[in-house]
Amino acid sequence: MVTEEQIYDAISTVIDPEVGFNLVEMGLIYGVEIGEDGNVMVTMTLSTKACPLHQMIVQWVKEACEKVEGVNNCEVNVVWEPAWNITMAADNVKKALGG
Amino acid sequence: MFAVTRDFAPPFRLIAPYFVTGVILYLVSAVFALGFDVSELGFMDPTVIGWVHLYLLGFVMMVIFGAMAQLVPVVLETGHFAVDLYYIIGPMLFIGTLMMALGFALWPMMLPFGGLIVLSAMLIFVFDVFMTIRKIGEKLNFAMRSVVVSNTFLFFGVLLGIVLALGYAGIIGIDIAALLKAHVFLVVVGYIVVTIIGLSMVLIPMFGLSHDFSWKPVERSLVAVSAGVVAVVLGALSDSGWLSWTGYGLWLAAMVLYGYEVIMLYRTRARKEHDIYARSLYIAYGSMALALLTGVVYLFSGSDAAILAAGWLAFTGFFGFLITGHLYKIVPFLVWFERFSPLVGKQKVPMLADMVPQRSADFQLCFTAAGVFVGAAGLLLGSSEIFKAGASFLAAGGLFLIHSMLFMMRYK
Numbered sequence: 001m002v003t004e005e006q007i008y009d010a011i012s013t014v015i016d017p018e019v020g021f022n023l024v025e026m027g028l029i030y031g032v033e034i035g036e037d038g039n040v041m042v043t044m045t046l047s048t049k050a051c052p053l054h055q056m057i058v059q060w061v062k063e064a065c066e067k068v069e070g071v072n073n074c075e076v077n078v079v080w081e082p083a084w085n086i087t088m089a090a091d092n093v094k095k096a097l098g099g
Numbered sequence: 100m101f102a103v104t105r106d107f108a109p110p111f112r113l114i115a116p117y118f119v120t121g122v123i124l125y126l127v128s129a130v131f132a133l134g135f136d137v138s139e140l141g142f143m144d145p146t147v148i149g150w151v152h153l154y155l156l157g158f159v160m161m162v163i164f165g166a167m168a169q170l171v172p173v174v175l176e177t178g179h180f181a182v183d184l185y186y187i188i189g190p191m192l193f194i195g196t197l198m199m200a201l202g203f204a205l206w207p208m209m210l211p212f213g214g215l216i217v218l219s220a221m222l223i224f225v226f227d228v229f230m231t232i233r234k235i236g237e238k239l240n241f242a243m244r245s246v247v248v249s250n251t252f253l254f255f256g257v258l259l260g261i262v263l264a265l266g267y268a269g270i271i272g273i274d275i276a277a278l279l280k281a282h283v284f285l286v287v288v289g290y291i292v293v294t295i296i297g298l299s300m301v302l303i304p305m306f307g308l309s310h311d312f313s314w315k316p317v318e319r320s321l322v323a324v325s326a327g328v329v330a331v332v333l334g335a336l337s338d339s340g341w342l343s344w345t346g347y348g349l350w351l352a353a354m355v356l357y358g359y360e361v362i363m364l365y366r367t368r369a370r371k372e373h374d375i376y377a378r379s380l381y382i383a384y385g386s387m388a389l390a391l392l393t394g395v396v397y398l399f400s401g402s403d404a405a406i407l408a409a410g411w412l413a414f415t416g417f418f419g420f421l422i423t424g425h426l427y428k429i430v431p432f433l434v435w436f437e438r439f440s441p442l443v444g445k446q447k448v449p450m451l452a453d454m455v456p457q458r459s460a461d462f463q464l465c466f467t468a469a470g471v472f473v474g475a476a477g478l479l480l481g482s483s484e485i486f487k488a489g490a491s492f493l494a495a496g497g498l499f500l501i502h503s504m505l506f507m508m509r510y511k
Binding site for chain 1: 169173174302304305306308310311369370371372432435439440443444448449450451452
């Protein structure tokens with residue numbers, strides 16, 4: 001059975017090239033649902049609606065999850081509510097971006 | 100749900116020539132400025148108008164058009180009507196700009212021909228933008244509205260420009276001073292400033308990760324600047340003083356509101372690094388404030404030195420640093436998107452910040468800032484020596500800008 005931790009670890013390999021942090025520590029991943037059939041649903045957001053890498057980031061998340069042993073298929077649902085803000089990021093991100 | 104897919108994103112080989120041409124003409128315009136004799140300079144002087152066209156068309160518009168090839172899909176949330184049109188817009192703008200600059204400086208008969216080529220390039224650009232806007236079915240957001248407004252002003256601005264070019268060449272008889280004022284406001288304020296206001300509300304929050312800010316000041320700013328441009332243009336064409344002054348007042352209020360919005364973006368940003376992008380923006384908006392101040396001095400004093408300094412600060416400081424600052428974000432992104440994004444997950448890829456040559460960018464910023472402020476001081480003091488020192492700094496900054504651009508474009 002695939003675990004949430006495995007999925008989060010996989011998504012941690014996806015890095016936003018603009019800020020240099022992975023999506024998990026940025027706080028962009030809102031939730032992960034794992035079905036018994038190995039189907040995974042990732043609910044996430046992006047730091048801005050105008051993100052020009054939107055579709056690529058979604059694709060990278062899907063590919064990263066589908067590399068996990070036991071995952072049959074991964075769907076990514078991008079949501080804008082609640083809107084992302086810096087308080088959702090990990091402390092190391094806040095500290096680094098804080099200048 | 101929207102995303103810039105590879106289908107929407109134009110190839111880098113389409114956009115790169117705009118940026119390369121733009122920064123080369125930036126350097127050429129800085130060298131051109133070295134020839135000014137400030138003690139005899141007036142803002143209606145053909146060499147000044149030639150320089151303004153070289154700088155604004157060759158650098159500012161060239162880079163904006165290149166950026167719009169990439170940003171129109173981002174702002175309008177749909178693909179271009181015909182992105183291939185950008186293959187002809189750039190060369191036409193380049194040739195037309197050179198002919199116009201030479202026309203103003205040396206051979207007036209070249210003006211209508213250069214003007215016609217520039218007009219054609221801009222009409223093709225406006226055509227693509229409006230046809231792209233037609234594809235949007237939903238309600239227009241702020242950035243989309245600003246694109247509609249700015250391109251409408253550009254359309255009328257270039258039409259007046261061609262009439263002016265014919266007048267300068269002596270082909271038709273016109274009131275050059277009145278038409279010039281209308282042309283300047285339509286193109287510089289109506290197109291460039293409105294474009295800056297609209298795009299900055301997409302780009303600055305995106306790069307600074309600003310959240311939870313009010314849009315009211317900038318929305319009011321867009322209304323005020325639009326009404327201001329219309330009032331000044333009608334005032335100039337009808338020789339109505341009160342309409343012109345109403346327009347100036349609205350324009351000034353619009354810039355104050357926009358400045359307030361930028362301060363809110365700054366205060367609500369998550370990214371507080373003082374990188375080359377942030378520092379370029381500080382100088383850009385500082386220059387904007389100084390340009391407004393000297394512009395107001397001109398309105399009440401009529402001093403040629405004040406309007407020349409205001410124009411210099413606005414063009415080289417405000418427009419210049421906003422553009423160069425964004426080049427340090429946009430060019431690495433475009434190169435990364437084309438060259439490295441297919442390698443994600445397969446091998447280690449650079450971060451965008453790794454692709455910026457820090458020392459070269461720092462030198463560019465320092466020399467250019469010196470050029471902006473020393474040049475403005477030279478204009479205000481009527482000293483050719485001080486102004487030429489400023490233009491020299493600007494040219495040195497231009498060399499570092501070209502170096503930075505080539506470094507980012509060749510990054511492997």
